[in-house]
Amino acid sequence: GESVGLHLPTLSVQEGDNSIINCAYSNSASDYFIWYKQESGKGPQFIIDIRSNMDKRQGQRVTVLLNKTVKHLSLQIAATQPGDSAVYFCAEIISGGYNKLIFGAGTRLAVHP
Amino acid sequence: ETGVTQTPRHLVMGMTNKKSLKCEQHLGHNAMYWYKQSAKKPLELMFVYSLEERVENNSVPSRFSPECPNSSHLFLHLHTLQPEDSALYLCASSQGGQKQFFGPGTRLTVL
Numbered sequence: 001g002e003s004v005g006l007h008l009p010t011l012s013v014q015e016g017d018n019s020i021i022n023c024a025y026s027n028s029a030s031d032y033f034i035w036y037k038q039e040s041g042k043g044p045q046f047i048i049d050i051r052s053n054m055d056k057r058q059g060q061r062v063t064v065l066l067n068k069t070v071k072h073l074s075l076q077i078a079a080t081q082p083g084d085s086a087v088y089f090c091a092e093i094i095s096g097g098y099n100k101l102i103f104g105a106g107t108r109l110a111v112h113p
Numbered sequence: 114e115t116g117v118t119q120t121p122r123h124l125v126m127g128m129t130n131k132k133s134l135k136c137e138q139h140l141g142h143n144a145m146y147w148y149k150q151s152a153k154k155p156l157e158l159m160f161v162y163s164l165e166e167r168v169e170n171n172s173v174p175s176r177f178s179p180e181c182p183n184s185s186h187l188f189l190h191l192h193t194l195q196p197e198d199s200a201l202y203l204c205a206s207s208q209g210g211q212k213q214f215f216g217p218g219t220r221l222t223v224l
Binding site: 032034036041042043044045046049089093095100101103104105106 | 115117119155156158161169203205210212213214215216217218
């Protein structure tokens with residue numbers, strides 16, 4: 001049969017609006033979380049990280065929220081721009097040893113003018 | 114630029130060929146990683162080297178053979194690959210338990 005690609009959830013937003021990308025993580029022992037952005041033809045690029053002793057962290061135009069009770073992570077992008085169009089991955093880490101990253105499937109963000 | 118470079122950026126090979134992917138990091142990190150990213154699956158960890166010793170082999174077939182000659186260089190030797198091995202192969206590095214920085218990847222096509 002014909003092979004199919006991985007179907008990523010897509011978030012479509014208007015330029016200038018705020019975007020919220022959500023991620024559910026799997027392991028309650030995870031204590032470090034990272035958001036990556038991957039543009040077409042490039043490797044994942046670090047955006048922001050947060051440790052489990054925090055519930056919010058802000059960067060430039062981005063905010064990460066962590067809810068350990070329900071094992072949920074979100075990335076908020078303010079005033080979304082066309083250059084923000086990409087696939088966004090969350091990754092969880094259980095500290096210790098070499099710190100293995102476990103990646104989510106990703107969400108595609110499409111920004112429309 | 115993330116400080117992690119990969120060559121070649123694109124590679125087409127037959128199933129009987131032998132080729133190698135190269136990764137170099139200029140960040141002074143002590144851990145390096147190989148990941149596979151295919152159209153059908155999320156990002157998959159293949160191998161981890163910490164202080165030049167392999168600490169993880171994530172059930173990868175033996176037709177993939179990693180090599181880490183020093184803390185700045187990582188290779189992935191390929192032989193007798195299958196068409197389903199076609200994917201984007203990403204290298205990353207980190208300093209201990211800190212965030213990983215990724216290279217641009219090698220787009221591999223196996224005919």
